[in-house]
Amino acid sequence: MRTRSLCMRTRMMHEARMRAHGPITIAYPDPFWNALVVCVTCFAGALLLDARRDLFLWVVPLLLSALFAYLVADTFLTVFQAVVDVLFLCFAVDTAHNDGSPGREYFMDRSLMEYVKNSEKAMAELDRKRRRKEHDDGKEGRESHPAAASAV
Structure with missing residues (x-):
């Protein structure tokens, strides 16, 4: 190297x-x-x-x-x-x-490893919440438009 x-x-x-x-x-x-x-x-x-x-x-x-x-x-x-x-x-x-x-x-150091592992878990949790919110927003958009809901 x-x-x-x-x-x-x-x-x-x-x-x-x-x-x-x-x-x-x-x-x-x-x-x-x-x-x-x-x-x-x-x-x-x-x-x-x-x-x-x-x-x-x-x-x-x-x-x-x-x-x-x-x-x-x-x-x-x-x-x-x-x-x-x-x-x-x-x-x-x-x-x-x-x-x-x-x-x-x-x-x-073990504390650095634990910090990174905890931050990875927190980032995964935030991503999961964001995807769930986007998914829920998509459902609300279809329910608020009856014509779009019947076309699906």
Whole structure:
């Protein structure tokens, strides 16, 4: 695997992930959290700087602290996103190469395996409810139109 190019290895890892569990939806932190950190920082800074009456121009330190807060929050969330990606990629490779039998044990933590199994069950339950709702909506549509019901 070391002799292959990065693109080839990335494609192989993607295929391993798709074989293992299909598309895995990961909830990434959205820009809302960055904005929240900036707003909290600006609010706290405004409260602190309001008490200092000797400052002539208090907007500049407030804007600098907001910029710094955004950079720190964005860096932290980017690293968090990369860590989550790597963990799920390792999970996919582990499930692709190992089956849990003696000699081919899983390397993943048991809690991660249980989390993925529980999320698969929850997604299956949501799909079943969605299909049932679509099926029920289809029945209601036929019952509300007598001509369509008699034609069926």
